[in-house]
Amino acid sequence: MRKRYLVAAATVVMLSGVTAWVYADPAAPDPNPTADAGGDATVVLPTGDTVTLLPGGGVAVRPGDGRADAGFFRAGGTTDFIMVPMDQAADIASGERDPRRYNVSALLREGQHDAAKAPKSRLDDREYDGYAPASPGTRDSAANQKVTITLKDRHGKAPEYTDVLWSALGGEAFEKLTFDENGVSTTELPAGTYDLQLIFGTQSDQSGDVIEGISTFTVADEPVDLTIDGAKAQPVTAEVDAKDAEPQTRKVDMYAKGSNVGVYTLTGGKHDHYVLPTKSGASEGVSFNFGTSLTSPKGADEPYSYQLAFPGADGVPEDLSFEVPDEQLAEVATDFQSLGTESAAGYCFAGIPPDIGIGFQNCIETSFPVPGDQTVRYTPEPVKWHGYTRVGASESTMVTFGTTVEGTTYPAGPGEQSFNTAPLTIGLMENGAMRMSQGLGVTPAMMNHFDSDSLGYGRGYSGSITLSEGDTQLGHYEGVLDNSGGGFDLEPDASGRFTLTVDGKREADDVTPLNTHSTATWEFDCPKAPGDDEAETVAASYVVLAADGVTDGYAQAGEKQKVTMEYRPQNADVDTKLTDLKFEVSYDDGDSWDEVKIERDGDSATAELDHPSGAKFVSVRFTATDDTGSELSQQTIRSYGLK
Structure with a gap:
């Protein structure tokens, strides 16, 4: 998908630290x-x-x-x-x-x-x-x-x-x-x-x-x-x-x-x-x-x-x-x-x-x-x-x-x-990975959730965002990850198989003990730059999770639980299809992981969880591939809690 996409330079977090992006005419501010x-x-x-x-x-x-x-x-x-x-x-x-x-x-x-x-x-x-x-x-x-x-x-x-x-x-x-x-x-x-x-x-x-x-x-x-x-x-x-x-x-x-x-x-x-x-x-x-x-x-x-x-x-x-x-x-x-x-x-x-x-x-x-x-x-x-x-x-x-x-x-x-529902996962804001005339725009959603009518994000995150091509690092940002739009400088003709990695942490606080650490790695084909004032959505998707019985961030620990996964393109106009999905859970904040059997139907899948005694939080990890060959690895520590 291509669309006109104008942003102002100083509001963009420049992840490469090279030059500022200017997509708006200073004489006619966006x-x-x-x-x-x-x-x-x-x-x-x-x-x-x-x-x-x-x-x-x-x-x-x-x-x-x-x-x-x-x-x-x-x-x-x-x-x-x-x-x-x-x-x-x-x-x-x-x-x-x-x-x-x-x-x-x-x-x-x-x-x-x-x-x-x-x-x-x-x-x-x-x-x-x-x-x-x-x-x-x-x-x-x-x-x-x-x-x-x-x-x-x-x-x-x-x-x-x-x-x-x-x-x-x-x-x-x-x-x-x-x-x-x-x-x-x-x-x-x-x-x-x-x-x-x-x-x-x-x-x-x-x-x-x-x-x-x-x-x-x-x-x-x-x-x-x-x-x-x-x-x-x-x-x-x-x-x-x-x-x-x-x-x-x-x-x-x-x-x-x-x-x-x-x-x-x-x-x-x-x-x-x-x-x-x-x-x-x-x-x-x-x-x-x-x-x-x-x-x-x-x-x-x-x-x-x-x-x-x-x-x-x-x-x-x-x-x-x-x-x-x-x-x-x-x-x-x-x-x-x-x-x-x-x-x-x-x-x-x-x-x-x-x-x-x-x-x-x-x-x-x-x-x-x-x-x-x-x-x-x-x-x-x-x-x-x-x-x-x-x-x-x-x-x-x-x-x-x-x-x-x-x-x-x-x-x-x-x-x-x-x-304000849980479970929470990491994802991309709408049009959160866009190829522009001077680079790749990136906006992760550090607190995404299943509701298809809304996009979620949380403040208090810090960490890193890295763009690579093979073993070559094209850009790296370290700092605050509070839903700030950013981007990496790329030459207009630059294209290829790129890897985008986001890693963000947030302390448990009086707002929520959930989603304290989320990571995602996308491998996708990055196109050449479109026109000067246009942007093109890249094939970077993510997985959202719903779980039965979660209220105010918590589910009952002693009950078996049905969970539903859905693979979503960051923009509905990008028609990609899921070809493979692996689902894992952790009950010790990611120290160990167990693969869960799933039943998949197209871009959706279901599974049943039987939580171990004493578990306090459910952490989730997904590995997915779509029909464009794009690959995703996505992990959220404390997606939701158990009582």
């Missing part, structure tokens, strides 16, 4: 530099809020301590993800707080994950205008007309924060507008049609009003005087059957199809959202999506949550007071498991309706302890749900299971699901 590569795309803002770029172009926010109701918007006028906390917006816009420390994309390009501690020399060196890098501005012309725009909040006053810019239809020119204490901005523009991207509002602690919309205006042969009145904005609300449901997050996304204008806001449950009468000069119209998460009161005997999406494919709906009965939703009994110990946990889901032109996934994480059960009600198919669940509170040790780029749909009615 807005999601690491998530599609499976890399560590997380930044802690100076406020303590954690922002993670998600595969597929979205963003997840985990508020800092005491900031559960914080609000955020993505700064306009740039392809970068600049996440502006609403309670810091005025200080950032004025320059009192350094806006560069909120540019998540730019920080990641420089390999910086703690914005407050990032050295000034590693911050974006472009000139900033308010929240974002300075825009191109307007061309000087005697024919320009004066354009005056006045903003009023819900109470007729000047808003406390603004993110407003104009964008010229049919061109790339745009400019961020600065408003005075009276809410007035003045600029000069040549004749033409323009869209206004509008986000403004008021802020009090972690609550306030968020007003957003898209407006169009035309400059001809006279000055333009335009007033945007927040009192005309319509409130956006959602009502559900559970009358005690408490709003946790709200978001409103709008996109002017056929232009480069969109507005995206994301807040906690205490903000009120309003949408202005919205119209774009772009002929394709405007797409709209309101997403909200509601939960049962803290300490409820039967916890529940609502994950809802209300789309408008053909413009903003006339009525923004949404109401949905439970009978129209998917009602999924959900088991949020632990990985062996009671722990803090969280989830972050974003619903994206198809065919509405909005691919931006954003969510604020909801925190809770595991193990625990709750009923989760989703807007059913065709809405696709993206996001992740996590176990552990520490950035250095947490384990994350993220849904695939394609997302998950739920049919209306009852259902069941489990998150």
